[in-house]
Amino acid sequence: MSASGSRYELNLTPYIDLMSTLIVFLLMTAVWNQISVLSAETSPSTENLNPSTQKPVHLSVTITKKYLELNENNFIKKIAHLPNGIDRATLAQNLIQWKKKYPQKTDVTLNSENSTTYKMMIHTFDELVGQKFPDVGVSTR
Amino acid sequence: MKKKKYIASPGYHLQANYDLTKLRQRKERMKKRSVDFGLSLTAMIDMFSTLVIFLLLNFSSTGEAFFINKQVTLPTATHVHPLESGPLISITDKTITLDSQEVGIKGLQVNQNLPLLSDALKKIKSLRSYKNSSQNKLQINLQADENTDVEKIKKVMTLVAQEGFSGINFAVYEGK
Numbered sequence: 483m484s485a486s487g488s489r490y491e492l493n494l495t496p497y498i499d500l501m502s503t504l505i506v507f508l509l510m511t512a513v514w515n516q517i518s519v520l521s522a523e524t525s526p527s528t529e530n531l532n533p534s535t536q537k538p539v540h541l542s543v544t545i546t547k548k549y550l551e552l553n554e555n556n557f558i559k560k561i562a563h564l565p566n567g568i569d570r571a572t573l574a575q576n577l578i579q580w581k582k583k584y585p586q587k588t589d590v591t592l593n594s595e596n597s598t599t600y601k602m603m604i605h606t607f608d609e610l611v612g613q614k615f616p617d618v619g620v621s622t623r
Numbered sequence: 624m625k626k627k628k629y630i631a632s633p634g635y636h637l638q639a640n641y642d643l644t645k646l647r648q649r650k651e652r653m654k655k656r657s658v659d660f661g662l663s664l665t666a667m668i669d670m671f672s673t674l675v676i677f678l679l680l681n682f683s684s685t686g687e688a689f690f691i692n693k694q695v696t697l698p699t700a701t702h703v704h705p706l707e708s709g710p711l712i713s714i715t716d717k718t719i720t721l722d723s724q725e726v727g728i729k730g731l732q733v734n735q736n737l738p739l740l741s742d743a744l745k746k747i748k749s750l751r752s753y754k755n756s757s758q759n760k761l762q763i764n765l766q767a768d769e770n771t772d773v774e775k776i777k778k779v780m781t782l783v784a785q786e787g788f789s790g791i792n793f794a795v796y797e798g799k
């Protein structure tokens with residue numbers, strides 16, 4: 483109320499209009515699907531340059547239709563698939579052992595047979611990154 | 624002896640133990656009052672303000688409103704990075720698209736070339752080099768249905784690598 487006693491009211495119509503427009507715009511442009519990515523290098527993964535004369539270690543995982551093939555310097559270990567996909571628990575155990583053996587190693591080559599699915603590739607990739615092998619080189623051969 | 628009175632004059636209400644005179648008078652006054660009333664907007668404005676602040680805080684201006692094809696069900700992964708803005712290749716059983724533009728033909732074969740995709744990637748590469756982004760490596764986002772054969776993915780990846788894109792980001796949903 484003013485000094486003269488007359489009463490003023492704030493006109494809220496433009497404010498409500500603006501708010502409504504803003505809410506509609508923001509709701510329409512909101513990103514509801516939280517999409518993330520797994521990053522891979524297309525070029526062959528680089529070996530760690532070790533000044534020592536140790537023989538470079540080559541680690542690779544190959545996905546076939548029936549099993550996973552873990553290759554550690556030509557020593558091959560096979561992990562059969564489960565009915566619902568790859569055996570992630572066994573793969574994780576083997577990757578932990580690799581990490582204990584080669585703590586400096588961060589790169590692994592991921593091969594996959596043509597008949598396998600994208601889902602299997604992503605799950606294997608995810609497990610490799612999760613077990614501290616972030617430099618995954620996906621082979622296109 | 625006092626004579627018993629059988630007929631008594633009725634009060635305000637036969638069942639009422641007490642005549643609530645004041646209440647009755649108030650109710651009668653309210654009936655006569657005007658029906659003109661003002662809508663309280665305070666609660667609505669409070670709600671609007673809160674909603675606007677929440678949506679503004681979650682607003683993403685980096686163009687990450689990602690186009691997901693209806694035929695594509697992305698796989699889930701746990702150890703993921705946030706999505707970066709970049710060209711998007713979408714692989715489905717029927718077609719291959721680059722940023723919603725069709726660049727592949729139905730029924731992709733192993734030995735089949737993808738000239739449209741190759742040309743589009745060359746254009747993107749030239750635009751990126753024009754923007755003097757040599758410090759950043761060229762990256763591309765790739766999305767495919769979880770049941771897509773790896774053969775198709777590898778075919779596209781080979782082409783992408785040939786065109787000089789060194790990084791490929793596989794689009795996934797974050798989850799267990």
